[in-house]
Amino acid sequence: MRATTPAAAAPVTAPPATGEPATGTSTGTSTGTGKGRPTPKRKVAQAANRRPLVPLDRKAAAREERARRRVQRDQEYRAMQSGDERFLPVRDRGPVRRFVRDSIDARRSLGEYFLPVAFVLLIAQTLLAATAPEVVLVLTLVLYLFILGTVVDAIILWRGLKKKLVARFGAEALPRGLTMYAVTRIFQLRRLRMPKPQVQRGQQPR
Template sequence: MGLFRPYKQGQTETEPVKGSGQKGSGQNSADDATPAPSQPEPRAEETTQPRGRTAKTGPTPTRAQAEAARMARLHPNLSRKEIRKRDRRAREERRLSNLEALEKRPERTMIRNYVDSRRTFGEFIMPIFLVIMAVWLVIIMFMPRQIVIVNLLSLVMLLTMIGWGVDTWRLWRGVKKELMARYPDMSRKGLLSYLNNRVMTPRRWRNPAPAVERGGARRTPKD
């Protein structure tokens, strides 16, 4: 039997012993066919990073530092101009929210539909007043002695205001009848002013936009 040198752990090849015969060479070949023990594989914990965690880039902040950062996010240091701008935006948002809630009330919806479905004299008041004021200014600047024209413009303005009052009274009488029929226990405080503002605004500039056509079906909200 040929002699062989014992191999160390982890050694993959053995060197043949000098002077060994043919039989010894066969024994070494048999020994070389034996698989060498493999190196231990690294564990999963050593090769992979835990999920959901990021690499640490700096020292962990103290409790006081974390609290200061949180307060800075909640109460940022703003200038006076930025504070005024923020407060103004908050007030405008509250005003629009309250106005939207008021416009959804059924009595206001009924008044809008009542006015929008009719042709009113009040929607021409603002254009008439603007024309009168423009002509009046021209006369005062270039024709100050034309007293007759000035008196005529004053008469036109007076007639316009009388027509506005009559038209508002006519509309309010019809609206009040429908309010008494549909909402007898509802307070009518402020509704006359709301009707008057709706009448004086030209139709294309009314907000909310008209939901009915002129002379169309005069819809009223359902109970």
């Protein structure tokens, strides 16, 4: 018999490429640059746009705020003395309110004497209540008449002033609360009025 020889081994061929990484090394490299992490450019942009929501130094910010308010109060106080419109409080600014102040300050009114007169009459009533009740009755009547006189005088002053305001600035230019603003100044002593009077008695307002 003839001896048989084994068949020659078939050649080994490489598997077809599938597009996937062949080694663990390449897989690790691909994972590092995937979508799971932001790119360096994105990190830079986020760092540039990040701002602190609160001051880093609260004490320094508080000191700066107190200093700013102190300067503002000083400016307002000096403006109250000089009448400088730039630094007056908001409630006192504007040509309308300045005209109201000047018109009231230029005229002598009963209202500016109300507090001292009423104080004196009330003290006198208290001291004489036990010894001279008749005098107390007279003083009470005088006080009531004086109160009535101050109210009537204030009404007359305001009605005349309002006509001047409408003629000069127009009705639509008169802000709300102007009546109370004027009445409050009418019933203050001239030396205690703030802002300080900028006109003399009898002087026409500008």
